[in-house]
Amino acid sequence: MKVFINKRIPEIGITMLEEAKLELIIPENEHLSYEEWLAYCKLSDVILNVGGEFKFDPYFFKECPNIKAIALYSVGYDQVNIQSATENAVPIGNTPDVLSKATSDVSFLLMQSVARRASYNFEKVKTGNWGTFDPLHALGQELYGKTLGIFGLGRIGFEMAKKSRKAFDMEIIYHNRHRNVEAEKEINARYVSFDELIKQADVLSIHASYTAEQKDLFNNAVFEKMKSNAIFINTARGGFHDQKALYEALKNKQIWGAGLDVTNPEPMSYDDPILELSNVCVLPHIGSATEEARNGMAKMAAENIIAFSKGEKLPTCVNPEVYK
Numbered sequence: 533m534k535v536f537i538n539k540r541i542p543e544i545g546i547t548m549l550e551e552a553k554l555e556l557i558i559p560e561n562e563h564l565s566y567e568e569w570l571a572y573c574k575l576s577d578v579i580l581n582v583g584g585e586f587k588f589d590p591y592f593f594k595e596c597p598n599i600k601a602i603a604l605y606s607v608g609y610d611q612v613n614i615q616s617a618t619e620n621a622v623p624i625g626n627t628p629d630v631l632s633k634a635t636s637d638v639s640f641l642l643m644q645s646v647a648r649r650a651s652y653n654f655e656k657v658k659t660g661n662w663g664t665f666d667p668l669h670a671l672g673q674e675l676y677g678k679t680l681g682i683f684g685l686g687r688i689g690f691e692m693a694k695k696s697r698k699a700f701d702m703e704i705i706y707h708n709r710h711r712n713v714e715a716e717k718e719i720n721a722r723y724v725s726f727d728e729l730i731k732q733a734d735v736l737s738i739h740a741s742y743t744a745e746q747k748d749l750f751n752n753a754v755f756e757k758m759k760s761n762a763i764f765i766n767t768a769r770g771g772f773h774d775q776k777a778l779y780e781a782l783k784n785k786q787i788w789g790a791g792l793d794v795t796n797p798e799p800m801s802y803d804d805p806i807l808e809l810s811n812v813c814v815l816p817h818i819g820s821a822t823e824e825a826r827n828g829m830a831k832m833a834a835e836n837i838i839a840f841s842k843g844e845k846l847p848t849c850v851n852p853e854v855y856k
């Protein structure tokens with residue numbers, strides 16, 4: 533069985549696949565064009581896919597009938613047309629849980645960085661503008677007792693909510709497709725409508741799984757309804773927010789600040805005007821970038837492929853209906 537891996541992953545995953553005697557195809561060049569990537573896919577039986585650049589859409593499944601399973605090196609699976617995968621009998625694996633703590637740490641880090649204006653202040657130090665102690669300058673806001681609104685209270689959202697509750701005794705409100713009974717019990721999270729969420733949150737943090745139908749859900753109309761002291765955090769997917777509308781909302785002080793680990797587009801241009809604003813902190817999609825999480829993801833992706841090679845179900849399959 534030939535396994536195409538488009539980018540090198542931590543050694544633990546590679547070793548597991550080699551010990552399972554699978555043939556690995558790992559290109560020297562990690563920056564493949566779409567055509568080169570598709571050519572590798574056509575040579576393979578199974579894909580271990582890193583990143584969201586290339587889509588597994590109906591065209592892909594038509595072009596690559598040879599592909600029998602895809603193990604994503606991510607928990608998010610918005611790069612896959614699940615209906616098409618299932619129609620083509622291709623199980624899709626992902627990497628849940630192992631990265632929830634690391635990713636929510638980044639949401640928490642961004643929340644604090646924006647609240648205390650870390651990027652702005654760091655820039656001052658770097659550019660020789662430290663100045664003298666000024667009682668009225670660079671004032672941030674405290675998070676103690678404030679309201680954290682979580683959009684998408686799943687695994688990562690819950691970790692973010694728990695941390696914020698513990699550290700700052702924040703009130704947790706959330707909007708989700710389903711009620712999260714565990715979070716309601718454990719941290720007193722309160723379910724609210726989408727409209728209540730955006731109007732009541734002092735910090736609004738996005739943790740939902742993304743689909744194309746949700747593109748630009750956080751747009752001008754939403755930013756207009758948010759509090760003027762609100763901090764907007766997105767560590768889920770950049771497609772959730774309209775970046776131009778976010779820029780306008782920040783520039784016009786409709787909202788207070790924003791922390792982004794995901795952008796729209798991604799990667800974003802270094803001359804995007806949003807970077808000129810002092811109330812913004814942007815990170816280059818590093819949510820799961822810890823040794824622990826990335827090793828866990830490598831192990832899980834390898835486990836999915838090894839299970840498939842033995843004729844077993846993928847342990848973490850996002851389209852289990854494929855087995856019906």
Ligand SMILES: NC(=O)C1=CN([C@@H]2O[C@H](COP(=O)(O)OP(=O)(O)OC[C@H]3O[C@@H](n4cnc5c(N)ncnc54)[C@H](O)[C@@H]3O)[C@@H](O)[C@H]2O)C=CC1
Nearest residue numbers: 608635684685686687688708709739740741767768819820
């Ligand atoms: N910045 C980064 O490096 C990382 C980003 N992520 C992103 O975080 C997302 C969440 O991951 P998990 O918490 O593990 O997923 P999860 O599936 O446990 O939680 C997502 C929750 O969002 C809810 N949801 C989805 N669409 C919704 C909508 N329109 N309205 C209300 N609720 C909605 C779902 O019902 C679910 O409860 C991933 O899909 C991925 O896009 C994940 C890992 C790292």
Ligand SMILES: O=C(O)C(=O)CO
Nearest residue numbers: 605606607608631820
């Ligand atoms: O897992 C994901 O969905 C990511 O975005 C990167 O870890």
